[in-house]
Amino acid sequence: MSGEKILLAHGGGGRMTDELIRNVILSAFGNSTLNKLTDSAELQTNQNNICFTTDGFVVKPLFFNGGDIGKLSICGTINDLAVSGAKPIALSMSLIIEEGFEIEVLRQIMNSVAKTIKEENVKIVCGDTKVVEAGAADKLFITTSGIGLKLPKAKMGFERISAGDKIIVSGTLGDHGMTIMSHREGMKFETEIQSDCGSVAEICEKIIDSLGENIKFMRDPTRGGLAATLNEISNQTNYGIEIDENTIPVHPSTRAAADMLGFDILDIANEGKVVIVISAERADECLQICKQCKNGKDAAIIGQVIKTDEPIVELITKIGARRIVQMPSGRELPRIC
Amino acid sequence: MLERINRAYKQIARATTALGRRVNIMEVCGTHTVSIFRAGLRDAFPEGLKLLSGPGCPVCITDHGYIDTVIELADRDDCIIATYGDMIRVPGRKGSLEQRTSKGNIKVMLSAEDVLKLAKENPAKKIVFVAVGFETTAPATAVIVNEAHQQNIKNLFVFSNHKLVIPAIRALLSEVNNNIDAFLCPGHVSVIIGSDAYKPIVEEYKKPCVVAGFEPMQIIDGIAEICKQLADAAPAVSSVYPAAVSKHGNKTAQKIVDEVFDAADGYWRGLGVIKQSTLKLKDKFSSFDAEKQLNINCIPEEDLTGCRCGEVLCGLIDPPQCAMFTSQCTPDKPVGPCMVSSEGACAAWFKYGRRRRHRQ
Numbered sequence: 001m002s003g004e005k006i007l008l009a010h011g012g013g014g015r016m017t018d019e020l021i022r023n024v025i026l027s028a029f030g031n032s033t034l035n036k037l038t039d040s041a042e043l044q045t046n047q048n049n050i051c052f053t054t055d056g057f058v059v060k061p062l063f064f065n066g067g068d069i070g071k072l073s074i075c076g077t078i079n080d081l082a083v084s085g086a087k088p089i090a091l092s093m094s095l096i097i098e099e100g101f102e103i104e105v106l107r108q109i110m111n112s113v114a115k116t117i118k119e120e121n122v123k124i125v126c127g128d129t130k131v132v133e134a135g136a137a138d139k140l141f142i143t144t145s146g147i148g149l150k151l152p153k154a155k156m157g158f159e160r161i162s163a164g165d166k167i168i169v170s171g172t173l174g175d176h177g178m179t180i181m182s183h184r185e186g187m188k189f190e191t192e193i194q195s196d197c198g199s200v201a202e203i204c205e206k207i208i209d210s211l212g213e214n215i216k217f218m219r220d221p222t223r224g225g226l227a228a229t230l231n232e233i234s235n236q237t238n239y240g241i242e243i244d245e246n247t248i249p250v251h252p253s254t255r256a257a258a259d260m261l262g263f264d265i266l267d268i269a270n271e272g273k274v275v276i277v278i279s280a281e282r283a284d285e286c287l288q289i290c291k292q293c294k295n296g297k298d299a300a301i302i303g304q305v306i307k308t309d310e311p312i313v314e315l316i317t318k319i320g321a322r323r324i325v326q327m328p329s330g331r332e333l334p335r336i337c
Numbered sequence: 338m339l340e341r342i343n344r345a346y347k348q349i350a351r352a353t354t355a356l357g358r359r360v361n362i363m364e365v366c367g368t369h370t371v372s373i374f375r376a377g378l379r380d381a382f383p384e385g386l387k388l389l390s391g392p393g394c395p396v397c398i399t400d401h402g403y404i405d406t407v408i409e410l411a412d413r414d415d416c417i418i419a420t421y422g423d424m425i426r427v428p429g430r431k432g433s434l435e436q437r438t439s440k441g442n443i444k445v446m447l448s449a450e451d452v453l454k455l456a457k458e459n460p461a462k463k464i465v466f467v468a469v470g471f472e473t474t475a476p477a478t479a480v481i482v483n484e485a486h487q488q489n490i491k492n493l494f495v496f497s498n499h500k501l502v503i504p505a506i507r508a509l510l511s512e513v514n515n516n517i518d519a520f521l522c523p524g525h526v527s528v529i530i531g532s533d534a535y536k537p538i539v540e541e542y543k544k545p546c547v548v549a550g551f552e553p554m555q556i557i558d559g560i561a562e563i564c565k566q567l568a569d570a571a572p573a574v575s576s577v578y579p580a581a582v583s584k585h586g587n588k589t590a591q592k593i594v595d596e597v598f599d600a601a602d603g604y605w606r607g608l609g610v611i612k613q614s615t616l617k618l619k620d621k622f623s624s625f626d627a628e629k630q631l632n633i634n635c636i637p638e639e640d641l642t643g644c645r646c647g648e649v650l651c652g653l654i655d656p657p658q659c660a661m662f663t664s665q666c667t668p669d670k671p672v673g674p675c676m677v678s679s680e681g682a683c684a685a686w687f688k689y690g691r692r693r694r695h696r697q
Contacts, residue, residue: 262368262371263679315377317553318553319338319553320342321377326688326691
């Protein structure tokens with residue numbers, strides 16, 4: 001199929017659709033459930049606590065340093081389940097493809113999906129494929145949904161957070177957002193920035209298994225970055241949060257890109273990180289577990305929950321001064337000078 | 338680090354004693370403004386020091402007339418507007434460019450080089466480059482005009498609103514009501530123009546001009562140096578950013594700007610007309626001049642909205658003193674340009690300037 005392109009007919013539901021699904025999608029990650037190509041997948045489970053999530057991915061460019069839209073769409077949904085304290089077990093995938101899209105490129109993306117789900121030990125059990133006219137979509141959109149089983153020891157929620165709890169991030173911040181923006185803006189750096197696009201499932205499962213109820217809350221700080229996540233925690237709990245800039249892990253190249261474009265690293269999206277609120281007495285242990293995980297080696301304790309007279313997130317800056325960290329507003333635009 | 342901070346504190350105390358009052362330092366550049374807020378420097382310095390945010394953000398000094406003209410061009414079917422990102426949100430009287438982007442003819446650029454590419458890819462369209470910014474972005478515009486000239490490209494038009502920093506500093510100091518004791522001079526601009534460019538300011542107005550980079554410690558060092566000069570009554574040009582800024586600046590960039598542009602009187606939002614402060618294309622390049630070729634009539638006009646961005650830019654008021662600040666004017670719905678750009682004084686105050694609350 002080298003050189004062939006997606007045609008409207010590939011979305012017509014007929015032979016060409018069938019060929020596309022079998023030759024490009026099932027050949028990449030088919031399994032006994034998905035291969036039946038039924039309207040819905042029947043799952044055998046005796047568990048009651050099932051978590052279900054869905055997310056749409058419209059990232060541009062489709063391929064970026066450290067990942068691609070396929071890997072992103074899997075990790076994004078896995079992470080949504082993982083930070084809820086669930087072990088991901090099955091995903092769905094819906095593709096919206098623009099007429100003219102190269103099948104070979106789709107194949108590359110599907111192979112990336114296949115690699116990611118293999119690594120994460122999950123299956124895609126149902127899906128959908130639509131082709132739209134040229135101009136009606138931007139190359140490729142992916143929607144993934146996922147279900148997971150709640151881990152027995154997971155007991156998390158805003159209501160469980162209290163003053164004194166520590167805040168942990170699982171690694172360097174801002175890498176995904178700055179990678180995407182640098183690609184778009186055509187910027188080059190001596191050390192290329194790499195997206196953190198990846199799964200936090202291993203981290204989440206291990207810390208819950210070991211620390212159970214001491215894990216008070218988890219969230220993956222995607223759009224809006226750490227600033228949005230911490231502000232939401234603060235607003236929902238009515239507690240203040242204090243973080244220390246000296247302890248926040250940031251890759252130097254990501255920092256340079258953010259400085260150049262005028263962005264605050266705390267506002268920038270991440271796609272392979274988790275923010276953990278943990279009871280103070282078990283925080284060091286939690287940190288060590290994170291550091292032993294594949295995607296957690298740069299984890300750090302960055303701050304704590306405190307009592308204040310209003311919910312507010314505050315940063316102790318590198319020079320020892322303090323400033324408020326606000327909820328990001330609007331979309332980020334690179335500055336002029 | 339602590340030693341440098343202590344030195345700054347000591348110098349600030351010396352300066353306030355020598356002047357017998359508060360020290361007012363204006364940071365001209367928007368990047369400095371944001372760095373100062375992000376590092377928490379405003380709260381960290383003693384009461385005797387007041388930092389003023391000057392007219393160093395290209396978006397903030399752009400007037401309604403210019404924005405309205407760009408929007409008029411965006412409404413033409415034969416034009417594609419090429420603009421830097423934060424210009425698209427600046428409100429004119431007919432809305433902002435962002436509200437017109439659904440037509441698909443407004444393209445956000447980071448690099449001026451992309452404008453040339455856009456012109457080549459769209460030969461049937463008139464590509465209008467919204468050329469704003471100070472001495473930092475003007476050389477890139479000059480390069481693409483030169484290249485377009487050499488490559489005989491016919492569909493590129495530059496709507497120049499490039500501004501020069503030194504005339505603005507001069508205009509601020511010429512105001513009898515100004516309360517500026519010294520300038521923390523912009524790092525990026527100074528890389529191009531060189532630190533010697535500030536010498537006439539120091540000689541004429543006896544105000545210290547110190548160039549600093551954007552790291553908090555460099556800003557602290559710059560403020561310490563300014564306060565030392567004020568305390569010693571020995572105003573001078575100096576730089577705490579010697580790795581990037583030379584005395585004479587970037588000669589290559591200066592040369593290309595001189596080849597393509599002439600300085601002309603220009604309108605600055607809040608400051609009015611400043612002599613020889615704007616760059617306009619030389620007659621040799623008039624075929625690329627949007628104002629001459631596209632039948633537009635850009636009349637600079639002040640806004641009538643009650644917005645006080647002009648006074649903010651002159652260091653006369655802080656953003657919270659404007660009645661619209663955080664009520665009618667927010668980053669999501671900006672009224673004035675200082676709230677639009679991430680480097681605008683009002684946006685920085687909005688995002689970072691809220692005072693912290695007491696810990697219980």
